Amino acid sequence: MPLRATSEGRETVLLGLVGCGIAKSRTPEMHMAEAEAHGLRAVYRLIDVDVRQPNAPSLEAILQAAELTGFDGLNITYPFKVDILPLLDDVSPNAAAVGAVNTVVLRNGRRIGHNTDLWGFSESFRRGMADTARDHVLLIGAGGAGGAVAHALADCGVKRLSIFDADERRSAALAEQLGRNRPDVIAEASPSIEETFAEGLDGIVNATPIGMVATPGSVVPAALFDPAVWFADIVYFPLETELLATARARGCRVLPGSGMAVFQAVRAFELFTGRRADPNRMTATFDAFEQQTRQQQTRQVAET
DSSP: OOOEEOTTSOEEEEEEEEESSOTTOSHHHHHHHHHHHTTOEEEEEEEEGGGGTTSOOOHHHHHHHHHHTTOOEEEEOTTOTTTTGGGOSEEOHHHHHHTOOSEEEEETTEEEEEOOHHHHHHHHHHHHSTTSOOSEEEEEOOSHHHHHHHHHHHHTTOSEEEEEOSSHHHHHHHHHHHHHHOTTSEEEEOSOHHHHHHTOOSEEEEOSSTTBTTBOSOSSOGGGOOTTSEEEEOOOSSSSOHHHHHHHHTTOOEEOTHHHHHHHHHHHHHHHHSSOOOHHHHHHHHHHHHHHHHHHHHHHHHHO
16 A cells, blocks of 8 residues: 655554553554565554543544544544444455454555454464363353454354353344354354353353453353363463463463454455565564563562
């Protein structure tokens, strides 16, 4: 895609992340560092609706402002991945199948929605859980991220996927959607986490915001952590969520949310810039940010 030139002659790309509670997101650093490696200049802004309460702009107003100020694209996160769909001019096949968008390319006066979460979770799972059993998996959370993760799990060889959501209608709708899009997978709504666990599981995936700094806790009751069951989380701040910490302490194999965060950013960067991103380089940027955060936390503890 054509990019603008800065005063010093470098091409520049203007990006942003729209969501709630995103102050600690690693996404800006990953995009800006990767752009620098390509000789580009990326300006990446956080558009945190939480900090603009009680007079937060609407999602449509945010999109209009981004277009008027020359943004090239936006990443979309919780809780807007589904809400943004009717505001777009077109969506990619992935986004249409999943029913959620996490990346919007603004080009030639049009808003094009994509879903890079699906490939992001798939790639993370293939690299981190390649040899795990996956006959029966429980997915907790049927929102925008849950839809992408459900399709990714199907693509990674899960044979039976039970889906639990606090809103029973959402879990039933996602199960029906997955059954249409991935007919080789047995997809079903779960009546409860406990009942599905009792049927026997190979793995559990958290696709809810529970575990984030703003919404701490674990979606899985403490009594249900079994060393024979693997656990995956899509939350990456904190990287070691309560779910993963408990699972690790019980001897379970775990997959943190960092992989999905990096690989969805890899694909999004390519959509924004037309340049091929380096996953290893973006992983290194993510890890460096995590190390810096830990050092800051250590200093804060030492000073108290």
